[in-house]
Amino acid sequence: MSVSAIRRLILIGLLISIGAALSVANPSFLTLDNLMTLLQEASLTGIVAIGFTLILITAGIDMSIGAVIAITSMICVNFISYTTLPAYIFIPIALTAGCAVGWVNGFFITHFKLPEFIVTLATRGILTGLALIAAVKDDQGFVRNVFIEDELFLAFGGTVGPVYIVIFVFFALALLTQFFLKRTRAGSSIYATGANPTAARLTGINTDRTLIGVYMFSGFCASLASIFLCARMMTAMPEFGIGSEMDVIASVVIGGTPFTGGVGDIWGTVIGTLFLALIKNGILKLGLSPYIQPIVIGGIIVVTVVADVWYKGFAEKRAAKTARQKQMLAQEGV
């Protein structure tokens, strides 16, 4: 088995054992309602994390995802408040807006050769302000958070049987993106662009177009998550999503996609997202003081990542040793 497969198994093993410990500690953890809430929570972060994984594979970063969530929610709520257009018209418009933000990010990064962090941080700031401007106001000019009653829109927050729709969408999107990454030429271009942009360019890959596409996809994912978030909360707030970047980044990195680019896949991100959601959900079941909770969450993440890195180092050392031995044997043979 490859090193990365074993690393993944370790993470899954940890996931299951923490889950088992939690169900022993508090029986209400292992109820259908709770598991569905957990998966719903994971899916909302996870949809954004899928887009973000592609960004990390190209060795970039997208700080604007939270603000895209905010602006998408504002677009939807404006349509709901001021027009009678049905949800199937304005939701595509909102998703297009998310892609457009991604295009702007990608354009500035590729055409002006600007650092990804700066560009996306700037769009984040601009969108945060625009979201406040676009927010629905009352007659005195104060932001008013509208209680959404559009049934078609709210259906996105609904369930099929006991399973929330967002969970299906998350896993379907994960499946499609994984297929795209591993089985298409465009997917390989993303890895190549992240691993070595110069080499990729020399082999004829249009790295600029690849990067713009990746940022557009990230914007699209954030927009999509925003729609499910609004439907779940039955409202939209201009501060939606802002600050959620950290959870997304953490999920992707726990899933084994490093910041250095060229490596990573969606399954890791799915596991990482589930892992973080499990810890965040489980911690609430332990009856700990709210002051202690963030410390425990941080601690578990550190332990997980240390275990992962330790195993990676161990496996590499072992591989090097075997290679050396082989070489020595070969030399003796001569």
Add this chain to the structure above:
Amino acid sequence: MAKAKWMTSLIAGLVIATGAVQAQTAYKIGYLPSTVGQALTQAWRSGAEKALKEQPNVTFQALDAQMKAETQVTMMDDFINQGYSAIILQPIDAAALTASVKKAEGKGIHVVTLNTDTMLPHAAVVTMDDTGAGYLVGEMIGKSINGKGNVAIIQSPPGAQAGVEREKGFRAAMTKLYPNIKIVGAQNAAWNKDKAIEVMNSFLQVNKELDAVFAVNDNMAEGAMIAAEAAGRLSQIKIWGFNGQKSTLALIEQGKITGTAYTNAYNQGATAAKYAMDLLKGDKKKGAKTEEIIVPPFAATKDTVAQIKAEDRW
């Protein structure tokens, strides 16, 4: 294997941590404020805990929504999934929490809200009447500067309902009672003392004549005071806060802050907890509409602050 050892100790740790909470109790009451890090929400908590201590078989669990509506909705779901009997909630936003409160009430969980009401009926709301208290502050400021001059407002984040209500009440008093007072600025300092210092500095630089400042919570009033003092203009500016936390009351006694709209937060927390217990024990019945319990505000100034007893300061 070292890793196996780590995992076992991790799991053991988790199990031990929860062992203490396992004792089954009759009633579980959850407390979910916007954040646990503020004097007001801590005072509510101690008030509620004290009231519940007299009751047998009650567990009390607080969670921290970290000022994010999304987090608060998740935590509401968690209380619901864990089968809590009642939830004392300070909604971060009325619209955003309505669906959660409805879901909880639908499962027979009583929800008592603090300060911010939601849009559909639930058990009760225990409120300090933000609009009314804002109006009261407006009246007091207007009177103290003789109905004319320049006033600035230090705001809460846009969309934070409690702060918006206070500001609305304040502005209503200005337009209705004191048309000659000019509101020269209104800036958001995010409930936060450091940020309020910055905002106040910009007010001081832009306005050579500034007569009064209304900060929609005490933390921000304290920030405004620090900035005004550093600029040497504290004596010319009346500063009013809101909530009446202990540190601000002390500053009022020293004459550095002019006044605040004080609420007995211990009492408010206790009232919410008692109301929830009454519903659970059947001493009270739930009505079709949300029961509204108003804790009246008290204008604490240098002259009146002595009336607030030491044990009622939080």
